[in-house]
Amino acid sequence: MNQGNVNVIILRTAGTNCDREAAFAFERCGARPRLVHINQLLRKEVQLRDFHILVIPGGFTYGDDIESGRILANELRLRLGEELCRFLGDGKLMLGICNGFQVMVKAGILPGPLDEGEQKQHAAGQRATLINNDSGKFEDRWCHLRPVGKSVWTQGLREVVYFPVAHAEGKFVPQDDTVLDLLRKNGQVAFRYCDPRGGKPVYPENPNGSTDDIAGITDTTGRVLGLMPHPERHFLFTQHPFWTRLKPNGRFGHGAKIFENGVRYVREHLL
């Protein structure tokens, strides 16, 4: 791997399908993204440790058969668990979008260890889930989001950002109230659905019925982020659904900042 580069691994497997636009976003922010099939990691042709940022992009891995993200979650947990643990233990970054978020939640990577006890054991089971939207169907629509928390990924975002969601299983449900309280207390909630002014949303502003309007969460370090909405689909200004009504404001859209943040963090802390 090249020294001095921000190396991003975008993990692919059967049914991954937002890999190329995620790679484009990182590339535009000056990183070196590489699309890697999980087989290449399993066969040790590619080493996870050579990268700074691990991305699990959107898609329908293994068809979302049984339930969304489950099969890849198990594969990561059981076949790449050690490498993954070391990767995160090294203070590196991880980003899961849409199906990638579902995978991370179901693998227990998010919300991750919630207190010191769990941290010591490096063992966090699944503490939340993402289930069928209340509407009972797949929906592609744009949602307003309020970034909250202190993740490295969300620094400097505007007060309300506008990203599309495109999913059938995006309703965030924590295991119980204790988990929800810890998520709030630890500042692990990263994005909440909101109305256009940042206020309390109703359907379809909260597009899936998520508990506490949660759209994305981080681990306790803030270095691992997962979210249902697609920031890579609002990377360019012309991806905005009504850009023809707006004054052009540079080439980039609301999501670009997230990718910039990740790349800058690596430059400042990991290179």
Added chain:
Amino acid sequence: MIWRVEIRYKPGVFDAAGEGIRKDILDLGIRSVAKVEVTQVYNIEGGISEPDVVKICRELFTDGITQQYSCFDLNTSARPRLPADCCVVEVAYNPGVMDPVEESTLKGIRDLGVGGARAVRRARQYFLYGPIPPGDLDIIVNKVLSNKLIQHVVTDPWAQKTLSFPAGKRSFEVVRVDLISAADKKLTEISREGQLFLNLNEMKAIRTYFKQLGRNPTDCELETVAQTWSEHCYHKTFRGNIQYRYRENGKTKTKLIRNLLKSTIIKATQEINRPWCVSVFHDNAGVIRFSEKNHICFKVETHNHPSALEPFGGANTGIGGVIRDILGTGLGARPVCGTDVFCFAPPETPFDRLPAGTLHPKKIMKGVVSGVRDYGNKMGIPTVNGAILFDERFVGNPLVYCGSVGLIPKDRVKKAARKGDLVVVVGGRTGRDGIHGATFSSGELTEESETVSSGAVQIGDPIQEKKMLDALMQARDKGLYAAVTDCGAGGLSSAVGEMGSKLGVRVDLGKVPLKYQGLHYDEIWISESQERMVLAVPPAKIKALLEVFAGENVEAAVIGEFTATGRLDLFFKGQQVCDLNMDFLHDGLPKITKEARWRAPKVTSPRLPRSVDLNAKLKEVLGHYNVCSKEWVVRQYDHEVQGASVIKPFVGPKCDGPSDASVLAPELGSTRGFAVANGINVRYGLLDPFWMAASCVDEALRQIVAVGGDPSRVAILDNFCWGNPDKPDRLGGLVRAAEGCYKAAVGYRVPFISGKDSLYNEYTQDKKSIAIPGTLLISAIGIIEDVTKTVTMDFKTPGNMIYCVGTTYDELGGSIYLDTYGMLGAAVPKVDFRQGVKNFAALARAVLRGLVRSLHDCSEGGLGVALAEMAFSGGCGASVRLADVPYKGKDRREDTVLFSESNSRFVAEVRPEDRKKFEQLLRRQGVPCAAVGQVEAVPAFVVRCPDGEPCVDTNIEVLKQAWRRPLQW
């Protein structure tokens, strides 16, 4: 042993799937079901210990947060007690129907480190709560919970002995059909019983061929000929002779048309001779120039008959098929977006009006939409454009058009298999699926279709196709194969046959990977199992190619080689089962001459009431099924995956206005893009298919112009869906539509680059035939130099001027407005191509110069609908004066001006300061245009009659609701 695992939600968790089914039951008019719960059932066969099953349940099947499981050993466990106050129905796929979840489940089990699982079969258990009468239960089971073509009710789940698909007992022997001694009557019988759909003349030609050889054909040879000569594969009607009788200027004339396709559609493309057409009409899709690096290809297909019988599977495999067309164009293109157009009977059709053996249109529509959603979304290909039309005559025969656009590197367009290249089949395995699909779609549907042709129905596996796409693109970029084509209708028979037609090919059918044993050799050869493609691979590259496919977990198998013998040689278990001459196969079809007759229908001009409440009429027109919002459908499609979308299907500040065309910039980071749109209107065709065709071309083209496309860089596709072409009146309409296509294409200088026809769209019941109205879909793709200059249709700023561009005529024939009176009318909209060209070119220039803030074309519902949509989509009011609309007609009746559907018209929004420049630009080009009003800050929508009195005075929210409500399910 078999383990049975049941997964259900924990109490208190909202069961969205169950709730959806409850609503579907309510749609049937059955109110006795209060609640529905769904249990997912997995049956696992193999030597698995109890602790291992528990592990599988906990870590794979159950989401511990929301779900719980129970598991049973079918031999020893006691049956669970079922709740008393509900009916329990368990539904599973029929044996042999492929369920992709089973393969993923087996993988998931292996990943857990558990060995021994041999097979998995899924089922769903429905708990229906409420006092349900037995009669209602039957209806629910048959209309909502299952489709007997692919599913069955499991009466006793505990009685299962094995999950393996029972292998056929048929032992191998070469079967020969006695043709050479068969009399003519017997030939017809052989064709019918074998579902060959060949007519007597064709059967006789085959008999003559084998008489010369002095032997009888094998079943496989006969099937191969039938597939190759089928209407679906050979397009006999379009390529044959037609004796055409028509009336012109009061006289009956006749002419002989040799090859309708070449004398209309292809002729237009040749005459227009655009230099940017790269490959037209001979590959799987048409190819045009796009950028420095890439060309673009576009193809639209139909999948009507399968969708009529099993809507989800039909649409699902329809999408899968057209995507493979793109993968099989040149050396393979990468799909960048999809389009979908459907025609159904109205969703409120009463059950007692349905012909026997047909599904309810709402069921069909929901199934088709789900099928598109499932395949397109899982493939990661955005579905960006489409249309849905409703007409009673689609009741037995809905139409499902699926399109796909791909990007192909400029040096990957040419392909040719060479002598010595290996035949490699990649992707899914071959099963007994879809046998006789090609011939099946070349005949009419009947009440018995659902039983006789059930083999033609299957469901798709989008993940299999996605894996194949990923592997294929890598192999393409490494140059590992010489040619590729898709397995569509006719399966290997048509894919391999086509690739080897100039060379000759030899295949060992025993080497084709199978889903299960027991397939007969001819089944392997003609099976239409999905997600397969065929490659021609030079022997030196085979190792590298197999590695690429293995790296993506896609099966690839060498099954034969291309020869230089000019023959089709097939072997199975060491014996030759087919030995055909390629020339006979591809050129031996006897030319047929069909009769066609066109007579204009007798029509009368409608008498409309003199005074009409236009407030109410405008709402009625906006709420017409063909006009109203299709948001319920479009939201379910991922229309943004791949990140290329610039203008989305919905525009405006609330993302709910209907965009004219979608614009994409598929090379991420570049501002070069394209627009896709379509034109379709069956009601005009009832008056005159010629002008229907011209209007469809005009509509597709003006939608491209409406987003800022360049009309001189547009290419179009034709898709004809017609009734039985053996009936002269049906064929006459088809000829007339094809002639309209020629005139319009030449008139607008837009070349056809690809097309397809689907004939025999009739439904026969009790010897009565219901034909669909002749339907032509024109799909358009236009290159856009700079997508940042494009415009959308939503009004932007109060105070801006509203312009009408193009002349409105008294052309209410076939209009939505007349349909609200139950009338068809007489004066069908015509096209003045010379004027239209000017309108399009001038507006395109105005957009490019930044003089247009919003632009919308006038289509169904005319000016009234266009203005209302622009206003409510932009959240602005409007005031409009009909007196100023450019109009040519007898009297300026306000409803005629408002709702006439004349072609080549637009509404444009222009800033007051740009007024002069805009008017000058248009007038200099000779384009009729007039300022007719302005965008208002208040949400009022006011239209003034020629006499100055308001004839429409309402609120944009009222109009928006009227437009949104009908299909908001």
